[in-house]
Amino acid sequence: MRRFTGEQYARALESWAFLDLAGKKPSLSSPxxxxxxxxxxxxxxxxxxxxxxxxxxxxxxxxxxxxNTRDGQDNYLMVELATAATGxxxxxxxxxxxSFTVPPMLGGPLSADNVExxxxxxxxxxxxxxxxxxxxxxxxxxxxxxxxx
Numbered sequence: 001m002r003r004f005t006g007e008q009y010a011r012a013l014e015s016w017a018f019l020d021l022a023g024k025k026p027s028l029s030s031p032x033x034x035x036x037x038x039x040x041x042x043x044x045x046x047x048x049x050x051x052x053x054x055x056x057x058x059x060x061x062x063x064x065x066x067x068n069t070r071d072g073q074d075n076y077l078m079v080e081l082a083t084a085a086t087g088x089x090x091x092x093x094x095x096x097x098x099s100f101t102v103p104p105m106l107g108g109p110l111s112a113d114n115v116e117x118x119x120x121x122x123x124x125x126x127x128x129x130x131x132x133x134x135x136x137x138x139x140x141x142x143x144x145x146x147x148x149x
Contacts, residue, residue: 001077002029002097004120009035012121015128016046018135019053031082033097033124036063045076048124049104051131084112092117099123105130106143 004012009026013035024037024044037044043057057063066072073079085098092098099118102108105127134143 002031002033002092002120003027004029004095008095008121012124013128015125015132018132019046021053029097029120030077031085031092031098032078033099033120033127034076035124036076048127049100049110051105051127051135078110081110081112081115085115088112088115090115090117095120097123103127103130105134 004026006026012033013021013026021037024039026035027038028036030036033048035046035048037046037053038060039055041058042055043060043063044053044055046053057066067076082098090098096117097120098115100108100110100114101116102114103126104110108114134141
């Protein structure tokens with residue numbers, strides 16, 4: 001698990017305004033920058049690769065119980081892929097996460113040879129920009145390029 005400052009989360013999430021983040025406090029991140037939010041109605045999960053925000057747990061205890069399982073670790077933390085990245089000597093620093101050289105939503109594989117270390121703010125913000133620009137396209141639409149702002 002990774003922890004970042006409120007300012008880092010705020011900057012990283014600027015491009016995710018198309019999702020309802022109101023009343024949700026970013027608290028934790030996965031090794032790949034997915035964000036766990038705490039709110040009055042439970043805990044939410046922002047899957048930055050899939051571009052989805054879901055309320056998956058009613059309490060912190062439910063979240064912890066899920067992350068204590070192999071399925072939870074695979075689904076929410078991508079532990080096997082993070083372990084493979086560590087085996088390739090990829091070790092994120094204090095302000096960094098593991099990310100994908102070619103984002104999976106643009107056709108990059110979910111494999112260790114497509115993983116790199118990136119600044120958390122830049123990577124999460126970039127993924128939000130990609131999702132914002134592509135979210136209304138029909139499935140399978142070819143992407144010729146992206147415009148990063």
